[in-house]
Amino acid sequence: MQRRAYASGLAALLAALSATALAGCSSGSGTSGSGIDAKAGTAAGPIAQPGRYRTLFEPCGSVPHATLQDMLPAVTALPAEQRDRVLRGTAAVTYDTDRRVGCTWKADGPDAIHHLTLDFERVVSYDPSVSDETRAQEVYTTKESAAGLTPASPPATDPGTGTATSPAPGTAGPTTGPTTKPTAGPTGSPTAPGTASATAPGTALAPAVAGRQPQTVPPGAPSPTASAPPEGLESRTLTDLGDAAFLDDTLAPAGSATQQRVVSVVFRTSNVIVTVRYAAQPTRVGEVPDSEELQEKAWQLAHRLAERFEE
Numbered sequence: 001m002q003r004r005a006y007a008s009g010l011a012a013l014l015a016a017l018s019a020t021a022l023a024g025c026s027s028g029s030g031t032s033g034s035g036i037d038a039k040a041g042t043a044a045g046p047i048a049q050p051g052r053y054r055t056l057f058e059p060c061g062s063v064p065h066a067t068l069q070d071m072l073p074a075v076t077a078l079p080a081e082q083r084d085r086v087l088r089g090t091a092a093v094t095y096d097t098d099r100r101v102g103c104t105w106k107a108d109g110p111d112a113i114h115h116l117t118l119d120f121e122r123v124v125s126y127d128p129s130v131s132d133e134t135r136a137q138e139v140y141t142t143k144e145s146a147a148g149l150t151p152a153s154p155p156a157t158d159p160g161t162g163t164a165t166s167p168a169p170g171t172a173g174p175t176t177g178p179t180t181k182p183t184a185g186p187t188g189s190p191t192a193p194g195t196a197s198a199t200a201p202g203t204a205l206a207p208a209v210a211g212r213q214p215q216t217v218p219p220g221a222p223s224p225t226a227s228a229p230p231e232g233l234e235s236r237t238l239t240d241l242g243d244a245a246f247l248d249d250t251l252a253p254a255g256s257a258t259q260q261r262v263v264s265v266v267f268r269t270s271n272v273i274v275t276v277r278y279a280a281q282p283t284r285v286g287e288v289p290d291s292e293e294l295q296e297k298a299w300q301l302a303h304r305l306a307e308r309f310e311e
Helices: 002-027 032-039 065-073 071-078 080-088 132-148 290-308
Strands: 100-108 112-122 237-238 244-253 259-269 273-284
Touching: 032 080, 032 100, 032 237, 065 071, 065 112, 065 290, 071 080, 071 100, 080 100, 132 244, 132 259, 132 273, 259 290, 273 290
Parallel strands: none
Antiparallel strands: 100 112, 112 273, 237 244, 244 259, 259 273
């Protein structure tokens, strides 16, 4: 009798446990996205939209060979195999080609050494309340300040959409140029702050000074400094290039008797920042690279890349 009572009690206990387990499974059922919705609901406030660009195109193949031969004139005199190797460029070392890529070309000639470097950076904001585009503008502003330019005030951004918003009625809109340096459009010639360029968008840089010849430094004379480019070709903000852009022109000693001029054109398009760095170093003592030529070629390439990103 005791054995049979024990068996009956054990069976009842197992039945009760099975019923409890089944009830627990049914009470947890719901839509397949319940876990995702719960996680998304933990963030306070609106979620900023991601940037326009999710990937980057390959930079070494983004410049036509005709453009490279124009910017690196020494390659035309190289043997075919060596010329092809130079034109292929050298890809930058990167661990995430969707976040940052780059390429460098170099050509040594009898008259000058030319360098060309491209850098594409896709900015991602890890703050759910800050859009990728807003974060990219912050990175761009840091680069602009490092070039000695006063950053322009960016448009206000709606954190929920990442798009620019209009200023409130009766308030002044954002400034479009620096407060201490002249601005310039694609023509490369300075204009008064707040005025538009007289040249139609998409045109090449017009010569800032007609007939400008390569500069030379007389023996014993002080060398030009990085902070004093030729008049009319100073570092400046640019218009009609991406969402924001600037040009930086610096001249620095590259050896005991030579000077290297580096022209950088930096622009932002949505959440991507593009840098075109073009440098020339003459081999003749006392000769200074020409700002106008370097700036025109660097801007033309930057404009081509901006159009590529818009495709």
